[in-house]
Amino acid sequence: MTLDSLQLQSVNEPAKQAAEYSPGRKPGVCRPKRTFGATEGRKRNLYRTITPLFSVARCIWLFAAVLLLADIARTQQQQPLFSQKPAAKESTRQRYQIQLKLDFDALSYSGSERVRWINRGDRATSALYFHLYSNLRPDPASGNAGSQAAEAQEPRLDITQVRSAQDGTPLPYSLDDQGTTLRVNLREQLSTGQSTEVVLGFKGSVPEIDPDETALTTHVVKQLSAALRGEREMRRPRDLNFRCRGVMLLGTSYPVLAVRDGDEWMRRLEPSVGDMIFNEVANYEVNIEVAPGVIVFTSAGEDRAESNSQKSAVFAAAGLRDFAIIAGRNLRFEQKEIEGTTLRSIFVAEHERVGKRVLAMAEDALRVFSSKFGTLPFKTINVAEAPLVAGLGSTEFSGLQVIASAFYVDFDSPAVRNLPEIIREQRPSVEESLEWSVAHLVAHQWWGAAVGNDPAREPVLDEAMASWSALLYFKEIYGEQKTVTVLQDQLQGVYRLYRTFGGEDMDANRPSRDYRNTFQYAAVVTTKGTLMFVDLQRLLGDEKLLAAFRNYYRANLFEIAELDDLRGAVIAEAPLEQRRAVARMFNRWLANKRGDEDIAKPDQELATSLGLPAKPNQQRGGDRNALKPFARLGKFFWQQITRIR
Numbered sequence: 001m002t003l004d005s006l007q008l009q010s011v012n013e014p015a016k017q018a019a020e021y022s023p024g025r026k027p028g029v030c031r032p033k034r035t036f037g038a039t040e041g042r043k044r045n046l047y048r049t050i051t052p053l054f055s056v057a058r059c060i061w062l063f064a065a066v067l068l069l070a071d072i073a074r075t076q077q078q079q080p081l082f083s084q085k086p087a088a089k090e091s092t093r094q095r096y097q098i099q100l101k102l103d104f105d106a107l108s109y110s111g112s113e114r115v116r117w118i119n120r121g122d123r124a125t126s127a128l129y130f131h132l133y134s135n136l137r138p139d140p141a142s143g144n145a146g147s148q149a150a151e152a153q154e155p156r157l158d159i160t161q162v163r164s165a166q167d168g169t170p171l172p173y174s175l176d177d178q179g180t181t182l183r184v185n186l187r188e189q190l191s192t193g194q195s196t197e198v199v200l201g202f203k204g205s206v207p208e209i210d211p212d213e214t215a216l217t218t219h220v221v222k223q224l225s226a227a228l229r230g231e232r233e234m235r236r237p238r239d240l241n242f243r244c245r246g247v248m249l250l251g252t253s254y255p256v257l258a259v260r261d262g263d264e265w266m267r268r269l270e271p272s273v274g275d276m277i278f279n280e281v282a283n284y285e286v287n288i289e290v291a292p293g294v295i296v297f298t299s300a301g302e303d304r305a306e307s308n309s310q311k312s313a314v315f316a317a318a319g320l321r322d323f324a325i326i327a328g329r330n331l332r333f334e335q336k337e338i339e340g341t342t343l344r345s346i347f348v349a350e351h352e353r354v355g356k357r358v359l360a361m362a363e364d365a366l367r368v369f370s371s372k373f374g375t376l377p378f379k380t381i382n383v384a385e386a387p388l389v390a391g392l393g394s395t396e397f398s399g400l401q402v403i404a405s406a407f408y409v410d411f412d413s414p415a416v417r418n419l420p421e422i423i424r425e426q427r428p429s430v431e432e433s434l435e436w437s438v439a440h441l442v443a444h445q446w447w448g449a450a451v452g453n454d455p456a457r458e459p460v461l462d463e464a465m466a467s468w469s470a471l472l473y474f475k476e477i478y479g480e481q482k483t484v485t486v487l488q489d490q491l492q493g494v495y496r497l498y499r500t501f502g503g504e505d506m507d508a509n510r511p512s513r514d515y516r517n518t519f520q521y522a523a524v525v526t527t528k529g530t531l532m533f534v535d536l537q538r539l540l541g542d543e544k545l546l547a548a549f550r551n552y553y554r555a556n557l558f559e560i561a562e563l564d565d566l567r568g569a570v571i572a573e574a575p576l577e578q579r580r581a582v583a584r585m586f587n588r589w590l591a592n593k594r595g596d597e598d599i600a601k602p603d604q605e606l607a608t609s610l611g612l613p614a615k616p617n618q619q620r621g622g623d624r625n626a627l628k629p630f631a632r633l634g635k636f637f638w639q640q641i642t643r644i645r
């Protein structure tokens with residue numbers, strides 16, 4: 001079976017129809033240069049323009065808002081303001097054909113990839129840029145300068161050859177930005193609409209991670225440190241590429257084309273507390289060779305007709321934004337066919353009961369979201385546990401969601417006795433948090449995977465949409481009353497605790513580098529962004545907000561969207577007299593510091609009656625005493641601190 005035969009019919013037509021509701025980038029069309037008077041490359045961010053006006057004089061702001069609405073209305077009426085090119089056919093999409101040989105026991109792999117790239121820009125180009133995410137270091141100076149021990153704790157990706165796929169001749173290339181960017185020089189200029197194929201050889205390695213780093217106690221202590229001391233956290237490539245407890249995760253194992261925005265390559269990679277991967281969609285066909293006995297799952301489904309089960313397996317899928325691999329000898333799975341999609345839960349043998357529960361929750365989430373937002377273009381959706389390091393509760397790829405094994409707690413099993421009592425007492429909270437995470441992660445297949453956005457520049461976009469979707473899941477499955485409790489537990493509670501322990505209110509639409517750690521990120525970005533949708537829901541009603549989400553989904557499927565696209569979709573659904581209120585809500589929740597008024601005030605009583613304890617002990621798993629000094633902080637505190645973030 002070829003990738004082109006996996007064609008996603010019925011996707012382009014509704015997308016085109018829905019596109020007019022969203023002022024954003026249209027399917028298969030390069031970023032419009034003039035949507036809102038944008039300058040080079042990026043669209044002007046509307047509410048950032050509005051914010052200073054608001055603080056100067058209310059009347060000026062109102063005038064600006066009227067202009068904004070007029071602008072949006074004009075965009076909708078005079079469609080299109082920019083040249084409407086035909087939607088990109090799937091056959092003109094980027095394509096990766098990867099051969100990967102995985103040496104599970106030696107923590108290494110080697111491979112080659114044939115990559116097809118089409119120039120969808122306006123100008124000819126003679127260079128391609130790839131990201132080698134595995135080589136990103138939080139502090140490049142120290143990483144390169146020599147700490148070999150630190151370097152051994154990180155994955156590595158090296159290029160072994162670069163050649164033309166047409167005639168096999170070597171192509172000149174160079175590595176920049178501390179080895180995170182590969183520039184390939186083409187022999188000839190590639191003009192607009194033309195495609196080229198190159199072959200890259202590569203090899204890589206991953207670190208073995210100490211199981212203690214991934215224990216539940218360690219996750220909890222890490223959250224304590226973030227809450228009490230504002231400890232800084234950075235995502236590192238080792239968070240996504242490692243082997244630990246017999247499970248290997250390869251999140252960024254191959255060179256991947258950088259995003260091209262119009263004629264500009266988005267080369268900049270910046271470590272932060274947010275997601276590091278930002279790719280365009282592509283079709284994938286990946287052949288993986290492993291030793292017998294090692295079980296492999298990936299972002300794509302296995303193509304059994306092509307696989308030689310003795311030696312290798314072939315995985316293929318269309319329209320993926322990344323391709324992640326999870327492997328191990330002890331992995332089990334349960335799966336279910338749901339309206340043509342294979343939904344699979346992957347877990348280690350001792351977590352079977354939790355793994356089955358996760359499948360049931362994921363099934364409910366998939367059904368709810370498919371009916372409310374539209375069906376996903378993916379044929380396989382996996383939810384897997386993996387021993388993620390403390391500080392990272394979950395992570396998402398196209399077709400593959402990962403939750404830290406630490407939170408796969410089977411409270412009915414004898415092994416649970418090894419956990420500190422203070423954590424065992426949080427059973428309802430830990431279990432609800434797992435359900436919240438499953439719903440949130442499944443929703444990321446719509447918001448983040450199918451519709452992309454830049455997680456470094458506008459992390460609030462997919463985060464808030466995924467969390468609001470999780471609320472929708474609880475409402476559909478358990479009803480209104482439970483949803484109110486979950487909203488308090490999962491969203492308002494973390495903001496209240498964050499403020500109680502001295503965290504400052506911040507605006508929620510900042511780039512992810514501006515947030516110190518996942519605790520702050522959850523309190524500000526996730527909570528405020530999600531509560532904005534709750535507010536909009538109150539203003540417009542469920543049906544209008546859902547229609548906006550649906551239209552945004554159809555209009556931006558397989559594309560990279562921006563906050564303005566979503567704002568446009570919501571405003572388009574709002575009656576004329578409410579449009580100003582919608583614009584104001586976006587502004588209030590995302591660009592202002594009104595959290596204490598709108599969410600919760602710091603809990604002075606909690607803070608003063610208990611006093612702030614000294615800093616937590618070193619982060620070692622299994623240390624039953626590490627949490628003792630904090631036991632008196634009470635139930636509310638512990639419920640918050642044992643959640644998946």
Ligand SMILES: [Zn+2]
Nearest residue numbers: 440444463466
């Ligand atoms: Zn998320």
